Amino acid sequence: MGRRFRGEGHHKVDAKGRVSIPAPFRRVIEASDPNWTEGLNPELVIVYGDHRRSFLECYTIEAIEEVDDQIDAMPRGSIERKMLQRLFHGQSFPTSVDETGRLVLPAKLRKKIGLENEAFFIAAGDTFQIWKPETYEQEELLKTESWLDELPEDFDPLILLDRAKGA
Numbered sequence: 588m589g590r591r592f593r594g595e596g597h598h599k600v601d602a603k604g605r606v607s608i609p610a611p612f613r614r615v616i617e618a619s620d621p622n623w624t625e626g627l628n629p630e631l632v633i634v635y636g637d638h639r640r641s642f643l644e645c646y647t648i649e650a651i652e653e654v655d656d657q658i659d660a661m662p663r664g665s666i667e668r669k670m671l672q673r674l675f676h677g678q679s680f681p682t683s684v685d686e687t688g689r690l691v692l693p694a695k696l697r698k699k700i701g702l703e704n705e706a707f708f709i710a711a712g713d714t715f716q717i718w719k720p721e722t723y724e725q726e727e728l729l730k731t732e733s734w735l736d737e738l739p740e741d742f743d744p745l746i747l748l749d750r751a752k753g754a
Contacts, residue, residue: 590615592710597720599705604692605685606706612715613688619647619713628683633717635696636678641726642700643692643717650713651675692717 596609608616616629623629632651634644646654654675661668684690692702700719707720709727718727735742 590618591712592715595707595709597705597707600692600697600702604694604697605689606692606717607687607689608684609708610688612708612710613684616647616684619649621648628685630681630683633680633682633690633692633696634675634678635680635699636674641718641722643696644711645715645717647713651679653713 592612592615594609594611598607598609600606613629616631617623620629620631630648632646632648634646634651636644658668658671658675661671680693680696682690692706697703700717701722702717702719705720707718707723709716709718709723
């Protein structure tokens, strides 16, 4: 697995759907594209998914290849494989970052998540997400705050990592 995305940011979206990617995100995209060299535009895949998804998930080439390998390992003809192929192959948009560090988001993708003048970017490990800022605040930010509010004041989220290791 390559480098990880970290951070968040708000960026303007112009009338043609062009939006600047946060600079630290661009370095991860470049490092995670095995075909990228200086002077080329690094590639990535935007998965827009089904009707329940209200954001765009952006995968580096390394990250989407890992998903592809896992899908390919599933039994041919299984409903699970067919559905995952539909969600990750069919409902996706291969693209590249232009020489000025921008993505061009097609109208179909902008319409799907209600994106207009501003996009909110947030890191998600080996992917990053693009949200309409208001949707992120209403859906995801509230989920996180609600989850934290249910925990004791002195709860340290790092304890979850120990649980994941079976400690």
